[in-house]
Amino acid sequence: MTRAHQLKQNGAANGGLYKREYKEAYEEAPLYIPVLTYLGYGILILFGYLRDFMRKWGLEKCHMAKEREEQKDFVPLYQDFENFYKRNIYMRIRDTFCRPVCSVPGSLFDLKERVSDDFNWTYRYTGKVIKNVINMGSYNYLGFAENNKESLEKVETVLERYGAGVCSSRHDMGQMDKLQELEDLVAEFLRVEAAMVFSMGFATNSTNIPALVGKGCLILSDELNHTSLVLGARLSGATIRVFQHNNMKNLEKLLRDAVVTGQPHIRRAWKKILIIVEGIYSMEGSIVHLPEIIALKKKYKAYLYLDEAHSIGAVGPTGRGVVDYFGMNPEDVDVLMGTFTKSFGAVGGYIAGRKDLVDYLRNHSHSAVYAASISPPIAEQIIRVMKCIMGTDGTLTGRQRLNQLAENTRYFRRRLRDLNVITYGNEDSPVVPVLMYMPSKVGAFARHMLKKKIGVVIVGFPATPIAEARVRFCISAAHTKEMLDKVVVELDKMGDVLNVKHSRHRKINRTVVYDETNVELDA
Known part of the structure; x- marks a missing residue:
């Protein structure tokens, strides 16, 4: 009898082992x-x-x-x-x-x-x-898309003080204390070193992936990834290979071949290998097999880009997405991405992870250089909801x-x-x-x-x-x-x-x- 069978019989997570049952309907x-x-x-x-x-x-x-x-x-x-x-x-x-x-x-x-x-x-x-x-069709997972005057008083106050929009990029006149407060809170919520917020969820993917990889890099993308991820991968100029949805054997085969054979024709090693997956797939309702992907990422020295647009705030004991759902260490995910358009009842997106990653994107992301900043009252709405999820609002x-x-x-x-x-x-x-x-x-x-x-x-x-x-x-x-x-x-x-x-x-x-x-x- 294997250790895995013993664990399932005992029903205890002893000896450093734990189990996760994927109850999926296909x-x-x-x-x-x-x-x-x-x-x-x-x-x-x-x-x-x-x-x-x-x-x-x-x-x-x-x-x-x-x-x-x-x-x-x-x-x-x-x-x-x-x-x-x-x-x-x-x-x-x-x-x-x-x-x-x-x-x-x-x-x-x-x-x-x-x-x-x-x-x-x-x-x-x-x-x-x-x-x-x-x-039955909105991504209002936690019900924060609501007209609650008492809860929205502070949002109204921010609107009166800062106005409806910044009308400038972060590199020009768009940097504000309210945005810095939001980024610090996002980093604290996700338990990572730093975070950066953007005014559009779709653009968070499509403009940041090209800043991270380029020619001579390899992207391994789940076949059911969202259009924003597909567009970002194509704009990057990197080589793209698609693996079957949540199929770890297929992903490992692509990783192994990439490491062994290198780039086509010249056979040099890839500059970077980036695995791109989503937390919850919006058309299938499936959850990514994150522990298995992290294990493969470490084994083959690749990078992992995780899109938590539909999972952040929606799954996990504390609402921190699939990383929380599986009890994983956020540091094992190189690039944490998510949006505020679902569980937070707002707009925009974020990239989070190590501080050097975020600092790099502040200077190289097209959204940071050219796109307008998040509206201050929207930033306040996200802060309000995030504090509510964390329980730091006293409720x-x-x-x-x-x-x-x-x-x-x-x-x-x-x-x-x-x-x-x-x-x-x-x-x-x-x-x-x-x-x-x-x-x-x-x-x-x-x-x-x-x-x-x-x-x-x-x-x-x-x-x-x-x-x-x-x-x-x-x-x-x-x-x-x-x-x-x-x-x-x-x-x-x-x-x-x-x-x-x-x-x-x-x-x-x-x-x-x-x-x-x-x-x-x-x-």
């Missing part, structure tokens, strides 16, 4: 579902080409942007074939996206009612408002919200499992995708739920694989049990109507045991 639908899905897409494509033919000869009005006649002999500005999906399929379900919100996006919110007279190409507003819609509100989010997440996932719908992701992840596969089904589902005053986000190609359209629920600490029960009841009804109850409860559960050096043992 269930495949019955074979006839993908067959019917691809068949449906085939029919849609045939009708799409027919409509394109009609548009070409003026039998149907073309709403898409197109070149003038004198421009057609040059490189087209508007790619015709690349927009095929958007003009023929996406536009048919566009009415379920981008609905204008006219209230605080809390657990309940108000939506403006709109209708289309030309099949979703343009909209007109009816003047009516759909009130008290259950919000237990942060701890209570963390516990409520974890409870709501497990309760909702358990109820969905009883409905026999196929869900993805980790059981502790507040991002809960429900697979519906066909674009027509997700459109019908979203329209029905809105009639029942439930706002949901549906996701399809190109954000997901073409045959894996889904509805994505985002759980919040602000949701009540009654709200979640209502969503489950309506999902149950529509699950029968749309025939999306395909689960046979064949999910993937892994138990991995590590020693004190984070090396995976036989489990």
Whole structure:
């Protein structure tokens, strides 16, 4: 019997060992579902080409942007074939996206009612408002997107003193004491030496990755990484190799090959090898296998860039993200990145880690040199929420919200499992995708739920694989049990109507045991 087996039997973390069970759901639908899905897409494509033919000869009005006649002999500005999906399929379900919100996006919110007279190409507003819609689509994990006058008094005071914006970069006139206070607090919260904040989460990735790696460097990127990470990697000029999602064997093979063979053609060693992963993957609801990745990083002398946009404030005993969730040392992650747009009810992002890393980015990051600083009242909002999570504001509100989010997440996932719908992701992840596969089904589902005053986000190609359209629920600490029960009841009804109850409860559960050096043992 191995030490790992003994540990699991004893149920104790003795001898420097600990275990983490990855309770993740990745269930495949019955074979006839993908067959019917691809068949449906085939029919849609045939009708799409027919409509394109009609548009070409003026039998149907073309709403898409197109070149003038004198421009057609040059490189087209508007790619015709690349927009095929958007003009023929996406536009048919566009009415379920981008609905204008006219209230605080809390657990309940108000939506403006709109209708289309030309099949979703343009909209007109009816003047009516759909009130008290259950919000199941916002990244408001801890419920801090709220209109609480008592809590926001200090934010209002900062707004009156500093104004709404700085209107300058940090290198010019954008440095303020409020931003320094925020950066010091972020470093304290993450338990690292230093941190730097930016005014946009997307730009935090896309402008800082090119500052860290370049030509002669290698980036190993998870295949499901966010577009901001992909863009940053491409802008860097580094060589990019993609590994299968959360597949440590595939990652280790790429690392080993990179160390052994070096750069193509010249065979020199790579200047840097940077592994880029996310904490929680926003389309899958999965949690990164951080201990295994850190073990591989140390073994092959690579660097690790961790994007905690969806995990910071949302998981972990103290809300410090996946590093806290796995009980890891923050110093083992070379670059800690996160955003304030989710759990903190604000905007912007941060890079944190060693002081020399942050000092380097202050001088070499395009966001630091060219982008405007974070608005002072927004900085105060982040400070307010972060102190609440840490408990330094003298209340237990942060701890209570963390516990409520974890409870709501497990309760909702358990109820969905009883409905026999196929869900993805980790059981502790507040991002809960429900697979519906066909674009027509997700459109019908979203329209029905809105009639029942439930706002949901549906996701399809190109954000997901073409045959894996889904509805994505985002759980919040602000949701009540009654709200979640209502969503489950309506999902149950529509699950029968749309025939999306395909689960046979064949999910993937892994138990991995590590020693004190984070090396995976036989489990």
